Amino acid sequence: MEKVMGILERILLPVADKLNNNRYLTALRDGFMVALPLIIFGSIFVVIANFPFLDQLLTEEAFTTYQNALNPASAATLSIMGLFVIVGIGYKLVEQYQLDAVYGGVVALAAFLILTPQVVEDVSGVIPTASIGAEGMFLGILTAFISAELYRFFVQKNWTIKMPDGVPGAVSRSFSALIPITLTLFVFLVIRIIFSYTPFDTVQNFIYSVIQQPLTALGSGLPATIIAVLLIQIFWFFGLHGQIIINSVFDPIWYALNDENLQAFQSGSELPNIVTKQFIDTFLVGMGGSGMTLSVIILIFVIGKSRQLKELGKLGAPAGIFNVNEPIIFGLPIIMNPLIIIPWLVAPVVITIITYFAMATGIVPKPAGIIVPWTTPPILGGFLATGNAWQGAVLQAFNLMVVCLIWWPFLKILDKNYYENEEPS
Template sequence: MDKIMKFIQEKLTPIANFLGQQRHFSAMQKGIMTTLSFILVSAIFMIIANPPVTPELVEQGGFWSIFSGWLNFATAHKETILIPFNMTMGMISVIAAFAIAYHLANSYKMSALNTGLTSLILFLIAAAPSNYYQLADETTLTAIDTTYLGAPGLFTAILVGLFSVEITRFCQSKNLTIKMPDSIPPFLSDIFGALVPLLINIFVFFGGNLIIGLFDSNLTIPSLIEKILSAPISGINSVPGALLICFLILFFWCVGVHGMMVVMPLTTPITIAAFAENAELFANGQDPIFQPIFMTIAIALLGGTGNTLSFVLLCLKAESKQLKAFGKVSIVPSIFRVSEPVIFGAPIIFNPILMIPFILGGLLTAVLFWLASTMGLLTPFYILITGTFPIFVNSFTKSLDYRYIIFEIVMGVILLIVWYPFFKVYDRQLLAKEKESEIQEPVE
């Protein structure tokens, strides 16, 4: 263990330090961490809207009947309950586009507020351009597509946040701005100074969408990015293929792309067909069979994508104040398999120290799940349910096999071992920064 920690310290810490100091990566990390409070609030309402039971289970009575009130309330008011979720997690890329540009502009000593707002508007132009729709009563509705305002548009938000600042900075360095007299108040000068860079930025991103639309009217900048990223996994349905899909889901998350959203158009039909086939086998008195696509479900059994619950549990015992506080606020979402607070809050995104156990732990779970299923130690899934079901309950309700509880406990212990050396190195880094910050604080 000491050798592993020494290797991480010597090989990965310099990379992490470089990324932390490099202004673009630093802006990405700070911008994405800005979204954490919104993600935590969204997780609460997602949990409320998705009780850990199905109507069929409640009808069976017994233990499950205690959830009947919650289920009835959530079913009747789900759309209303999810409004805060839709306006927080559903707008996370909008927030990130502003925050990333804001922090990058700050590092350049530029007007952070104007630059952040410019990035936000550009992201909306690129990801959610407004359209006009003729309704049945002959009135016209102006609406925007919200598909990429949430996590699926995060990679686009990162690109817009970074490039818009650099375009504005280029305009300022080449004097492509409106200069105002020195007698004009600074905030007015900033407003007029931002006009020309804003127009050029609009030409770049709006023009980019128009050019893409000439080749395919159904594509925009974010949908093109999504299409390019999903191309390598097209047509793959085998154990090696499922492992590749799992890797890409995990890797995409590490670089700010909603990995599951990228692969979902390809995996969803296969997953539904696999559940349907197994349900038919079970109904006919036969045993369900293992399907490789189920491995993509296994990477999210313990704490959401990446199986990050073990890391959160370690954070509860962290020495650094940051990780300890992070562990406390992330434990409930992790139990309900909501991983965004961990991915964005730790953060795992663009953090080479935590990216490795995130990917490694997810793949290890997928492999062990495959082995346990093919050896007859676990019943393959055959009940298709969706929602933020908590650990143990989620896998049990998909299979009605209590052995999944044992499997998840064992996996949790294994993942504690996987995460531990990386956690310790990161915890010591944060602790050292906290002590340095305390030393530098002026004594009153």
């Protein structure tokens, strides 16, 4: 066991350290965090607009009026979430270079809009929401990275307009950003013109056909999801925040899949994807945190004899209900603890497989694309994430019991070890 852990440590720690400190992955992660409050706001109103049994309590006309009144909340946030992510990424990336970050955000947005066709069914001057939603997410991320780097390059080359000392700061900064922004946006205008002479016609068509569709198909499959979940657990075992590291890579895929489900859910169509952002956040992380450690807390209260575990259970339970599990990760401990590596790695994989096939067979509805806050307690989270379906809540409860069974013998050994080493009270 120690030899295996040593090999894993030598291989994974350097990789994890590089990923954790990569400026682009950091900007990507922080860019999504900028958009998160808006996404949650829209998700709340999707839940309210589709409250269970409301369509049976109201007349068809009243229910339609009710939904039409609430739909702008999600249309102005979830449906165009790509725009907020683009601004966030551009802002956060330029901020890392200690430059005026707000211009990084606006130049990223403007560059993306230059590339975006503003025609819908021969009507010009309008932007299709698909281009700034799921289909446009990958292009938006690439555009934000490239535009922020171009802006940074031009600024650091001092290709700027210097204003006299007496000019107000806001005016001086605007003129200083003028040339870097102009050159950056000109590059994207040239890119748009070039693509108009290709068979793809637009950059969106090229990105979606050549890059996004294959990656999305890969990320939506069970094998890739199992690998992602395993890596999260392994990184955490070595004391690294696996969720942040892996989500930085997979979030663009999972959010795009999530948005496709949301659009289908709102239109009453069949949901296309099983694996989405909420598949991960609600049915894995949303059950006590990474590793579903709410089950560990429940087990502590059921079988725990040692004072150490009993006190840990009391300390970790309030936070664990809201999916915060640092007390368990550092108090059990989970990090570098060979006694629990097997359930720590096996349980999430088993739950991933159970959840996937429960949804694939139709026993449980697929995630409806509603972004449920990650602090939502289990059972309620499953109910909301599946579009107010009771089956989602039952699946979470079932999964918690499965995790308890997997952890039972290992926690029993750990508790016995602690108990035998404690002095009599």
